[in-house]
Amino acid sequence: MLETIVQAVINGLLIGGIYALVSIGVTLIFGVVKIVNFAQGEFVMVGMYITYFLATQFGLDPILSLVVSMPVLFVVGVLIQHTLIRRVLGLNDLPQIFLTFALSLLLMNLALMLLTANYRTVHTWYSDEALHFAGLYVPVAKLIAFILAMFLSGLLWVFLHATDLGKAMRAASQNREVAQLMGINPHRVFAVALGIALALAGAAGSLLMPFYPAYPLVGQVFVLMAFVAVVLGTLGNVIGALVASLLMGVAESFGIQFIGADSGLIVVFLMLLTMLAVRPGGLAGGRRR
Amino acid sequence: MMGIRGWGSVVLIIVVAVMLALPLVVKNSFAIEIFIRVLLFAFIGSAWNLLGGYAKQLSLGHAAFFGLGAYTSTLMQIDLGISPWIGMVTGAAVALMASLPIGWLCFRLRGPYFAIATIATANVLMLVFLKFRDFAWGAEGTTIPNLGHAPLMMQFETKIPYYYIVLGLLAIALLVTWWIERSRVGYYLVAIGEDEDAAEAVGVDVPKVKRNIYMISAFLTGMAGTFYTQYIYFIDPQTAFNFNISIEAALVSIVGGVGTLWGPVIGTILLETTSALLQSWLGNSIGGVQLTVYALILMAVILWRPTGIMGYLVEMYGRRIHTSPAEAG
Numbered sequence: 001m002l003e004t005i006v007q008a009v010i011n012g013l014l015i016g017g018i019y020a021l022v023s024i025g026v027t028l029i030f031g032v033v034k035i036v037n038f039a040q041g042e043f044v045m046v047g048m049y050i051t052y053f054l055a056t057q058f059g060l061d062p063i064l065s066l067v068v069s070m071p072v073l074f075v076v077g078v079l080i081q082h083t084l085i086r087r088v089l090g091l092n093d094l095p096q097i098f099l100t101f102a103l104s105l106l107l108m109n110l111a112l113m114l115l116t117a118n119y120r121t122v123h124t125w126y127s128d129e130a131l132h133f134a135g136l137y138v139p140v141a142k143l144i145a146f147i148l149a150m151f152l153s154g155l156l157w158v159f160l161h162a163t164d165l166g167k168a169m170r171a172a173s174q175n176r177e178v179a180q181l182m183g184i185n186p187h188r189v190f191a192v193a194l195g196i197a198l199a200l201a202g203a204a205g206s207l208l209m210p211f212y213p214a215y216p217l218v219g220q221v222f223v224l225m226a227f228v229a230v231v232l233g234t235l236g237n238v239i240g241a242l243v244a245s246l247l248m249g250v251a252e253s254f255g256i257q258f259i260g261a262d263s264g265l266i267v268v269f270l271m272l273l274t275m276l277a278v279r280p281g282g283l284a285g286g287r288r289r
Numbered sequence: 290m291m292g293i294r295g296w297g298s299v300v301l302i303i304v305v306a307v308m309l310a311l312p313l314v315v316k317n318s319f320a321i322e323i324f325i326r327v328l329l330f331a332f333i334g335s336a337w338n339l340l341g342g343y344a345k346q347l348s349l350g351h352a353a354f355f356g357l358g359a360y361t362s363t364l365m366q367i368d369l370g371i372s373p374w375i376g377m378v379t380g381a382a383v384a385l386m387a388s389l390p391i392g393w394l395c396f397r398l399r400g401p402y403f404a405i406a407t408i409a410t411a412n413v414l415m416l417v418f419l420k421f422r423d424f425a426w427g428a429e430g431t432t433i434p435n436l437g438h439a440p441l442m443m444q445f446e447t448k449i450p451y452y453y454i455v456l457g458l459l460a461i462a463l464l465v466t467w468w469i470e471r472s473r474v475g476y477y478l479v480a481i482g483e484d485e486d487a488a489e490a491v492g493v494d495v496p497k498v499k500r501n502i503y504m505i506s507a508f509l510t511g512m513a514g515t516f517y518t519q520y521i522y523f524i525d526p527q528t529a530f531n532f533n534i535s536i537e538a539a540l541v542s543i544v545g546g547v548g549t550l551w552g553p554v555i556g557t558i559l560l561e562t563t564s565a566l567l568q569s570w571l572g573n574s575i576g577g578v579q580l581t582v583y584a585l586i587l588m589a590v591i592l593w594r595p596t597g598i599m600g601y602l603v604e605m606y607g608r609r610i611h612t613s614p615a616e617a618g
Contacts, residue, residue, distance in 0.1 A: 036401035087592055093400040095591045097347055098543060102591065105536070106584035112577030216577070224412075227405045263420065269413045276394045276406060 003135050008257040009250055014142040016249020017149035020242045021204040023226035023233070024153060025197030027241040030230065031173035032193035035085060035096055039104035040226060041219025043073055043198045045111060047205020048120075048214035055122040055209070062122055062209040063144060066202075073202030077194035085194065086187065104219070111216035119213035127210050145207035152203055153242055156196065160238065169193055224265070225252070228272045308456055312449045321448045325520070327561045328455040329513060333534065334541035334553030335462035336509035339469065340502050341539060342547035345482035347400070350407030351510050351538045353391065353414050354384035356529035358511025359518040360418065360425055363433065366442070373443040377515035384511025385504045392503045396496065399485070408535070415530035430525020433518065443519045451520050458516065459554075462509050466550050469502075478502060482548065510538070533580075540583060544590050546599025555598050560586065 022040055029037045047069045054060040054068060084103070088095040129140040160166040171179040172189045180186055204222065205214075212218075226241075229248045233240030248268055255267030312321060333351065340346050361383045362376025395406040419428050438446045445451065469475045477498045480488040489495045518524045537560075545556025563586070564579045571578055594601055 036405075038401075084588075084592075091595070092345070093347060094345065094543070094547065095595050097401050097404055098539070098587060099591050101349075102584045102587040105580055106588070109577035109579075109581040109584060113575055113581055117576060224408070228409075231402065231405070260420070263416075266413065266416045266420065269409045269416070272406070272409050273394055273413065276397055 004257065007136055008253045010136060010138060011257075012250030012253030013246055014139070014146045014249070015253070016246035017146035018204050018208055019222065019225045019229060019249055020153055020245035021149050021200045021207075022222045023229040023241040023245045024156065024238055025200040026223075026226045027230045027233070027238060028156075028169075028193050028197045028200075031237070032169050033081075033085065033089070033190045034176075035089075035100065036227075037197070038097070038101040038223070039107060039219075040197070040201055041221070041223025042104050042107035042111075043076070043201035043219070044205045044208070044222050045214065045216065045219040046076075046107065047073060047202035048209055048212075048218060049111070049115065049205075050202070051206045051209040052120045052122055052214050061124060062206050063148070065209075066148070066206045069202035069206045070199040073198040074195040077196070077198030078191045080198075081187075081191040081194040085190070089190075104223075108216050108219065115216065117216060119215050121213045122209045124210045139211065141210040145211070148207055149204070152200065153238075156200070157238065159196075165189075165192060221265075225268060228268055231272065232275060312452050318448055321452055323561065323565045325448065325452050325455055327557050328452070328459050329517065329520075330537055330541055330561060331554040331557040332455060332459040332462050333510055333513045333538045334545070334557055335459065335466055336506045336513070337538035338542040338547060338549075338553050339466060339478075339509075340499075340506040342542050342549070342552065343469070343475065343478035343482055344499060344502055345547075346396070346499060346503070347404045347539065348395075348407045348506075349404045349535050349539060350391075350395075350409070350411035351506075352530045352532060352534040353407075353411040354387065354507040354510035355514040355517070355534050356411075356414060356418070356526070357384045357387055358514030359524055359529040360514075361511075362515040363431070363518055363524050364425060366433070367431065372441055373515055373519050374441070377443075377512050380515045381508045381511035384514070385508040388503045388507035389500070391507075392500055396499055396503075408532075411530055411532070411535060415526045418526040418530065426525070428526065430523060430528070433522040433524070435522060451516075455516060458509075458512060463550060463554075465505065465509070469505075470550060474498060474501070479548065537583075540587055542597075544586060544597055546597030546601075549597070549599040552597055552599045559598065 022044060025043075026037055026040050029035055029040075050069045050072060051062045051065045054065045055062055060068075080103070084099060088099050124141070126140040126144070131138040131140065131143070158166075160170055168179065168184045169189050169192065171182065172184055172186060176186060179189075225248055226245070229244040230241050232247070233242070233244030248271070251267050251271055252264040255264045259267070311324065315321065315324075333355070337348065337351055341348055358377070358380035361380035362373045365371040365376040365379060366373050391407070391410045395403050395410065398406050418425055421427070433444075436442055436444050438444070440450070443454075469478070477488065477493045480491070480493055481495055481498060485495055514529065518529070521528075541556035541560055542553045543556070544560060545554065546552030560583060563582055567578055567582060590597060596604075
């Protein structure tokens with residue numbers, strides 16, 4: 001029994017690392033730009049297809065394709081900020097919500113149209129490898145993904161706390177007006193925030209590819225998880241999102257282990273709804289913006 | 290000389306007459322099917338518009354009420370032999386009751402987080418119906434027993450009666466909207482949509498108004514669920530709680546013009562006509578075409594015409610009124 005529980009915790013933490021990359025992106029955009037990016041999951045999907053393409057066309061290892069997927073999605077993020085999001089800043093909720101929502105619909109259905117609904121997988125030499133110890137089982141691909149996800153999250157934390165640009169981003173997220181008075185260019189900061197967030201989604205896509213299939217709707221799984229984690233971890237808080245994502249991963253894994261293979265999402269949604277019921281005060285950012 | 294109001298009634302009478310006569314003139318069953326789809330989504334969109342358009346509570350989970358309405362009437366019909374006509378009202382009442390706990394949870398959040406919470410509730414309901422097989426056929430769903438011509442069981446041999454049923458439903462939704470628009474509640478809703486805190490400050494009982502409008506919106510959406518199941522003779526969790534229903538309810542209203550009586554109708558006509566044309570050009574072979582086009586239309590509306598087509602028409606009409614004396618002179 002104890003072994004089963006420990007195994008469920010390990011499984012949950014490993015996938016939670018990926019959820020963290022996605023939810024840190026969502027929380028970064030929300031914190032700095034004050035927009036909820038409904039399309040974040042679709043950028044994971046884009047990252048996965050980039051990785052798949054590089055692996056099948058050039059034989060590039062999915063982990064190494066991080067060096068392509070991250071910069072590409074960074075540029076996409078900057079472009080999206082300049083061409084789309086910039087135009088709805090300062091407007092009411094409706095355009096802000098439905099612009100990124102439309103982007104999500106567009107990317108999903110373009111993928112469906114151009115790449116079909118088929119599942120695409122990349123098989124690497126470590127895809128089926130696993131570490132065994134004390135009756136526990138740790139898949140190597142997931143372990144690599146987890147370690148790199150934690151490394152990237154740490155790197156972001158250092159960037160936000162040790163560099164001028166990072167500090168400017170934190171300042172802009174705390175108080176946009178004052179930050180602007182201090183000479184911080186908001187549009188540059190917003191563009192960098194979008195770029196970093198999308199680069200993290202791209203990284204999640206590359207890291208997933210050795211053990212997770214790519215398909216047009218794959219982003220939905222990750223974005224819903226990220227939304228819950230972001231709300232749970234208090235909006236706009238990077239460390240909160242990280243911890244909450246790991247918790248979500250474990251909760252989902254317990255659902256799968258003890259209720260049934262298809263009940264992971266039920267557990268996660270129920271967590272969100274229960275949390276809304278018992279401590280709406282914890283969702284400070286969701287109530288007052 | 291007739292006033293604007295007088296011309297409005299004339300146009301309305303003509304529209305009603307055309308809608309009533311349409312199935313008598315158009316015999317093509319593909320066309321009738323498209324009309325039914327347009328009327329159905331205009332109906333669901335109008336229901337969404339009460340909450341999302343006037344009070345600006347942007348729900349993305351109206352499939353929850355659609356599915357509850359559909360399942361209630363189907364369970365009553367198959368397990369108890371009760372007519373879907375009664376089932377439709379009961380299903381709508383179940384949806385209305387469900388809106389109370391759902392609203393209690395989701396109204397704690399605002400803006401995007403309200404939308405996310407409503408997505409979660411609709412998803413939970415779908416997963417529950419998928420998971421608990423003994424309760425309602427699980428993932429396989431069930432077909433509605435075909436009784437041939439049985440008007441009392443909401444079953445007909447041609448599509449035309451369905452057309453009139455959904456036309457009647459839309460008429461109800463439009464009348465409700467029209468009545469609310471002109472009532473005190475209508476002004477409360479618009480005030481809440483503009484600024485909740487300010488509305489609260491001037492004495493609007495915001496939680497109560499939001500709860501009431503959510504109940505009405507859920508009731509109407511539940512009726513649509515029963516109608517749809519009877520129309521397609523089939524139900525399963527994926528159809529009844531389909532996320533696309535939530536999306537389309539919001540989309541037709543936004544494209545047509547949120548917070549306007551005719552917005553959802555005009556939006557549905559545009560989107561469904563586009564989708565029917567695409568289908569006849571490309572066939573059903575390529576998935577994703579319809580929603581790709583919807584997404585592009587939605588983006589275009591948000592970036593260039595945030596008030597929707599209705600807003601555009603009002604603007605054009607207003608300009609004509611203002612410039613016509615100059616043109617005449």
